[in-house]
Amino acid sequence: MEVRAFVEITRPHNCSLAGIVGILGSIVALGSVPQIKTALLVFLVVTLGCAGGNTINDYFDYEIDSINRPERPLPRGAMSRKTAFWYAMFLFAIGLLTAWLISTYAFLFALAAYVLMFLYAWKLKPMPFIGNLAVATLTGATPLYGAIAVGRFGLAGTLAVCAFLVNVAREVVKDIEDMKGDLQKGAKTLPIIIGPKKAAYVGAGFGIATVIASFLPVRAGVGVGYYAMVPVDLIILYAVYLIARNQDKRTAHRSQILLKVSIFLAVMAFLIAALV
Numbered sequence: 312m313e314v315r316a317f318v319e320i321t322r323p324h325n326c327s328l329a330g331i332v333g334i335l336g337s338i339v340a341l342g343s344v345p346q347i348k349t350a351l352l353v354f355l356v357v358t359l360g361c362a363g364g365n366t367i368n369d370y371f372d373y374e375i376d377s378i379n380r381p382e383r384p385l386p387r388g389a390m391s392r393k394t395a396f397w398y399a400m401f402l403f404a405i406g407l408l409t410a411w412l413i414s415t416y417a418f419l420f421a422l423a424a425y426v427l428m429f430l431y432a433w434k435l436k437p438m439p440f441i442g443n444l445a446v447a448t449l450t451g452a453t454p455l456y457g458a459i460a461v462g463r464f465g466l467a468g469t470l471a472v473c474a475f476l477v478n479v480a481r482e483v484v485k486d487i488e489d490m491k492g493d494l495q496k497g498a499k500t501l502p503i504i505i506g507p508k509k510a511a512y513v514g515a516g517f518g519i520a521t522v523i524a525s526f527l528p529v530r531a532g533v534g535v536g537y538y539a540m541v542p543v544d545l546i547i548l549y550a551v552y553l554i555a556r557n558q559d560k561r562t563a564h565r566s567q568i569l570l571k572v573s574i575f576l577a578v579m580a581f582l583i584a585a586l587v
């Protein structure tokens with residue numbers, strides 16, 4: 312058992328980004344910075360949920376990760392599957408207790424998100440496109456969580472739409488990248504059902520929709536700091552061009568990584584626009 316596996320399995324880079332997005336949702340909903348206590352609680356509920364979701368995801372993905380991702384903690388033997396299961400339940404429990412400190416609505420919203428993450432890992436992921444929509448719904452729910460915590464929505468809805476669209480695009484491209492392992496395990500992902508080319512066009516369509524939606528906050532009057540979004544949209548369009556042109560594993564990996572970079576930069580752009 313490797314102690315560092317308890318951090319690694321949670322994918323802290325995703326969880327910390329998600330936590331920041333939760334706080335961003337509060338900022339954009341309020342139009343100002345929330346109380347530090349609220350910001351901290353939102354960050355904890357989202358990061359603990361994301362950590363539990365990634366952990367339970369690796370628990371259920373053990374066989375497929377043994378093919379696609381043998382370096383991950385469970386396939387390489389750094390942690391037992393039983394330990395991973397109860398570690399995920401522990402993370403979810405602490406997250407729910409933290410959500411209870413915010414409000415009843417915040418608790419119920421977190422409970423729904425955590426249940427959806429468990430269902431995704433347990434049953435939804437192999438369903439063509441349904442699994443992609445579940446993950447994208449969870450990422451879209453993240454800024455909404457921050458809004459629920461402060462009792463207002465404001466512009467958090469536009470953030471949620473962008474998060475949903477870009478993550479549908481990224482999930483489809485990730486499925487194109489993982490086709491080999493998914494085929495061996497009999498998973499019925501979108502690229503396997505309709506073919507990688509048509510799936511690439513679906514992902515590209517959601518990528519283009521993200522670029523269009525990324526200007527929604529401008530229409531709502533978000534400040535000039537928002538022009539930081541322009542390079543983000545150019546990166547998304549390049550990722551779309553790559554996957555539409557070629558669907559081999561290497562191109563799909565480059566495209567999905569570019570989409571992840573665009574998510575990180577977009578979050579920074581929204582933060583700048585909200586705080587400038």
Ligand SMILES: CC(C)=CCC/C(C)=C/CC/C(C)=C/CC/C(C)=C/COC[C@H](O)COP(=O)(O)O
Pocket residue numbers: 322325326328329332446449450451453454470473474477478485521522525543571573574577578
């Ligand atoms: C215009 C534009 C791109 C707006 C971005 C909107 C926005 C706020 C996006 C944030 C979405 C979010 C909550 C991200 C959290 C971290 C994350 C990438 C979650 C989804 O992860 C699922 C994925 O399958 C994990 O795989 P990997 O990253 O390869 O470990």
Ligand SMILES: CC(C)=CCC/C(C)=C/CC/C(C)=C/CC/C(C)=C/COP(=O)(O)OP(=O)(O)O
Pocket residue numbers: 325329356357360361364365368372420421424425428431436446449450452453456
């Ligand atoms: C709204 C609240 C309270 C929490 C949301 C928490 C967040 C941000 C969830 C975003 C989606 C996410 C990261 C869920 C975790 C589990 C997951 C979907 C991991 C992706 O796993 P796979 O689809 O198997 O892809 P990999 O090949 O990377 O394992």
Ligand SMILES: [Mg+2]
Pocket residue numbers: 368369372
């Ligand atoms: Mg997985």
